[in-house]
Amino acid sequence: MPAPPLSPSPAVAVLEALGYGLFVRDAADGQLRTISQPPAWLAQLWPALDAPGSVLPVADASPFLENFLLDAAACWAAAGEQRLSSGPWVERDPQGGESELEATALTLPNAGGAVLLIQRLGEEFTDRKSVLQKSRENVLINQRLNTELQKKDILLHCIAEDMSAALGNVITSLRLIELEQEPAKIRRLLDLAALATQEQQSLVAHVLDAFADEIRCLYGGSASDSRRSACDVATVAQETVAALEARFREKRVRFNFPTPTPASARVAINREHLERILTNLLENALDAARVGGGVALRWKVETDTVLVEIEDSGRVLPPETSERLFSRFALASSGAANAETRLHFCRIAVENCHGEIGYEPRADEAGGVYTGNIFWFRLPKSPALVSR
Amino acid sequence: MIQKKVCLIGTSAVGKTSLIARFVSSIFQDKYLTTVGVKIDKKNVVVEGREMTLVIWDLAGDDDFQRLNLSYLRGSGGLLFVADGTRQITLDQVLEIQSRVVGAVGSLPCLLALNKADLKACWEIADEKITDLRAAGWRVLSTSAKLGTGVEEAFGELGRLMLPPIT
Structure with a gap:
């Protein structure tokens, strides 16, 4: 046997005691009126609500x-048992104070029909906010970690490529020595092989330095100064080109360096x-x-920057590839995974500066x-006295 | 006076609340404080010589914890979609939200603000992506709630787009 319906008076008394603002829609004019003395917080927000019937x-x-009352009207028109919640919102009183509120529309046939409850959330809002804050902070931390992992992934690719390139230079030099008769040329190839070996050793040292820097940062220190520096394009370009000389020679590709430098x-x-x-x-x-x-x-000194260009006589890249060249995975579909990593690293390094x-x-x-391709980058000039 | 409702839409922690605080009160707070529900501010502006009140709805970020209640958008005159330039994922998310929004309220004057321009060196959203968005019809502005860069421009441009014709 169903329980008898709750009479309006006890229901109102309970809601009043809980601090709800309770309104019933007047069937005659459609206005929402309080059916009891409005709680003080409600009168503070809307001073017109100062007595029952306001x-x-x-x-x-x-x-x-x-805006919410448009949805509430649909809920009341359905006259069913469903309730509609507004979700929380912040309301500002005439003095500039803020209250966190939530409204609920429901139909109570024994308490006047269409009813609107407004609740001041207070601690409930603070708790909800605190949970959301923590959850969203955790999402941000997680996203940052993922980004870091991706960067590390790229760096690992770069390190592996560096190792492989230096080894490639050694192997190429040794292969060319086998074919060479002239002692001077053999000497030169041995020098190139030695240079590539030193380069590899230096790379290992840099990797170890980077790890040491990271560990220092983890324990509250700062990265070493060697990572914030300046250098001369001409010097670095000459050294880089020298390291790649054997590979150019093997592929019989001419290298044109600016003369005079x-x-x-x-x-x-x-x-x-x-x-x-480079x-x-x-x-x-x-x-x-x-x-x-x-x-x-080649490179050109501009007002505040230096423009460096690398030009090749290869097949011109199709526009759909060239537009996205420096994005990560841009060339994945063409199978050029190494080129993709190289160019993405270049972009990160250049933009970081x-x-x-x-x-x-x-x-x-x-x-x-x-008839070919030009890759260029532009870096800010360093102040004249910045040293390595 | 012309009055227009503007809703800021995006996923969480992209800077919607900060953009409003910068625009309405010229303040910026570095610490991230999540928005729960809705908060409404008003600001009077002059757009092309005409006075306009912008009623700005700051809607909580749409994410796995809170979904955007599309009924909040009813009556909007314009929408400001916001993404965080330092997080590509927030752009993907706001574009997904935009498709839901268009399905619910149709096409409205809108802008896309790529916020956190002060951290440009850390941006994950590439220039090519921005070019693609513009080619697809988006009005894209780079903003920094921290420095104030592009903020007045974003709301001003939205105001211009919402301006009713002079009769």
Whole structure:
């Protein structure tokens, strides 16, 4: 046997005791009126609500409630058992104080029909906010960790590539020695092999330094100064080109270095990063260049920046590839995973130094036909006295 | 006076509340404080010589913990979608939200604010992506609630888009 319906008076008394604002819609004029003495907080928010029977000043007082009451009207029209909650919102009183509220629309046939309850959330709101704050902070931490992992992933690829490139140089030099008769040339190839070996050793040292820096940072220290530096494009370019000489020779690709070497061009970037950028772009050009073709490196000192260009005579990249060259995984579909990692690293390194990087096809002298590719990057000049 | 409702939409922690605080009160707080539910502010502006009141709805970020209640958008004159330039995922998310929003309220004047321009060196959203968005018809602005860069411009541009024709 169903329980008898609750009479309006005890229900109102309970809600009043709980601090709810209780309104019933007047069937005659559609206004929402209080059916008991409004709680003090409600009168503070809307001073017009000062006695039983006061009208909720919806249109002027609260854009949020005005919007919610359109949904509430649909709920009341259905006259079922469903309740509709507004979700929490913040309302400002005339003095500028803020209250966190939540409204509920429901139909109570024995208590006047369409009813609107407004609750001040107080601690409940604070608790809800605290849980959400923690949850969202954890999501942010998780996203940051994922980004870090991706960066580490790229760095590991770069390290593996560096190791592989240096080993490649040693192997190429040794292969060429087998074919060489002239002692002077053999001597030169041995020097190149030794240089590549030293490069590999230096790379291992840098990796260890980087790990040491990270550990220092973890324990509250700061990264070593060697990571915030400046260097000369000409010097680094010459050394980078020398390290790649055997590979150029093996593929029979001409390398054109500017003669005479342009004036010193110091840029604000860590030396190892500039070496890596130049190596990546030169290897990229070497891969693209036709056997017997050419690769050129040049740079130009501008007002506040230095522009470096690497030009190859390879097949011109299609526009759909060139637009996304520096994005991670941009070349995945073409199977050029190494090139993709190289270019993405270049972009990260250049942009970290507030520089820019780009690509354009190389036009012939008449400017009508594209005959190769130009990768360029621009770095801010370093202050004259910045030392390595 | 013309009055227009503007809703800020995006996932959590992209800077919606900070953009409003910068625009309405010229303040910025570095600490992230999550928004629960809705908070409404008003600001009078002059757009092309005409006075306009913007009623700005700061909606809690749409994420796994809280979904955007599409009924809050009813009556909006314009929408400001917000993503965090340092987190590519927030752009993907706001584009997904936008498709839900268009399904619910149709096409409204809108802008996409890529916030946190002060951290440009850490941005994950590439220039090519922004070019693609513009090509797809988005009005994209770079904003920094911290520095105030682009904030007035974003709300001003939205105001212009919502301005009713002079009769």
